[in-house]
Amino acid sequence: VISFSAGAISFTHILKATEPxxxxxxxxxxxxxxxxxxxxxxxxxxxxxxxLASMKELSFTWLSFTAGTISAVTSATKAILSKKILDGKPLGENLTPANMFAVLTILGFLFILPPSLLIEGPVKVKAAWAAALAAGYTKTQLLRLLSVSGFLYYLYNEVAFLALSEVAPVTHAVTNTVKRVVIILASVVVFRTPVSPLGMIGSGVAIAVLLHIPSLRTSVNKL
Incomplete structure (x- = not known):
C-alpha cells in the first residue's frame, strides 16, 4: 500500500513480480x-x-521502490514458511489452508496494530478521511468501497493460500505474475499511467521470463 501511494500502480506490480x-x-x-x-x-x-523499468519509470520514487521490494521479499518469505507448515505435521484440528490464512491474518493484525497507531494515529486517519470527503466521495461511498475492497482482498489471499497448498512456492509466485500482468495493463489503460518505451521493454522482458519459469522447470525435470 505504501508503494502504491508513493508511485504508479504498474511500477509497484513490476517490483512485486520479482517475488519468484x-x-x-x-x-x-x-x-x-x-x-x-x-x-x-x-x-x-x-x-x-x-x-530497465526502474531506470526509465516516469513516476519513480525511492519510497515506492523500497516499499515494493520489501513487499516482494516478505511475501516470498511468507509463502515459503506457510508451505513448510502446510506440508508438515498437522498442528491442530481443522487447520486447513483457509483456516491457517485466517489465523495468520488475525496475528498479523495484532502485530501491526501498535506501530500503525503509533505512526499514523487518529489525527492522520481523520485527515485522510477528510481529504477523501473533500475529493467528492460521500461517507456511504467510502464505507462501501472500503468494505468491498477489504472483502475482495481477503478472498483473493485466501484463494492464493489454497493454491499454495497444492504447488511449490516458486511456482506459486510465478502464477501470481499473471495477475500482475493484468493489473499493469489495466492501470496503464484505466489510469493512463505514463510508461516510457524502455520501461515497457524492461517490464515485458521480466514478465515474459517469469511466465516461462514453470515450463523451464518441467523441461529440466524430464531430462
Missing part, C-alpha cells in the same frame, strides 16, 4: 533447497528487466 526471484534466493540461502541451474540463469534477465 526472492523465493528462489530464500530457498537456496535459508533452506539449502536448490533449483535447476537454468532456472537461476533465467533470473538474470528478470532482474535486468526490472532494472
Amino acid at each position: 526471484v526472492w523465493s528462489a534466493l530464500i530457498l537456496a540461502v535459508g533452506f539449502k533447497e536448490f533449483l535447476p541451474l537454468p532456472v537461476y540463469l533465467s533470473l538474470v534477465p528478470i532482474l535486468g528487466g526490472v532494472g
Whole structure:
C-alpha cells in the first residue's frame, strides 16, 4: 500500500513480480533447497528487466521502490514458511489452508496494530478521511468501497493460500505474475499511467521470463 501511494500502480506490480526471484534466493540461502541451474540463469534477465523499468519509470520514487521490494521479499518469505507448515505435521484440528490464512491474518493484525497507531494515529486517519470527503466521495461511498475492497482482498489471499497448498512456492509466485500482468495493463489503460518505451521493454522482458519459469522447470525435470 505504501508503494502504491508513493508511485504508479504498474511500477509497484513490476517490483512485486520479482517475488519468484526472492523465493528462489530464500530457498537456496535459508533452506539449502536448490533449483535447476537454468532456472537461476533465467533470473538474470528478470532482474535486468526490472532494472530497465526502474531506470526509465516516469513516476519513480525511492519510497515506492523500497516499499515494493520489501513487499516482494516478505511475501516470498511468507509463502515459503506457510508451505513448510502446510506440508508438515498437522498442528491442530481443522487447520486447513483457509483456516491457517485466517489465523495468520488475525496475528498479523495484532502485530501491526501498535506501530500503525503509533505512526499514523487518529489525527492522520481523520485527515485522510477528510481529504477523501473533500475529493467528492460521500461517507456511504467510502464505507462501501472500503468494505468491498477489504472483502475482495481477503478472498483473493485466501484463494492464493489454497493454491499454495497444492504447488511449490516458486511456482506459486510465478502464477501470481499473471495477475500482475493484468493489473499493469489495466492501470496503464484505466489510469493512463505514463510508461516510457524502455520501461515497457524492461517490464515485458521480466514478465515474459517469469511466465516461462514453470515450463523451464518441467523441461529440466524430464531430462
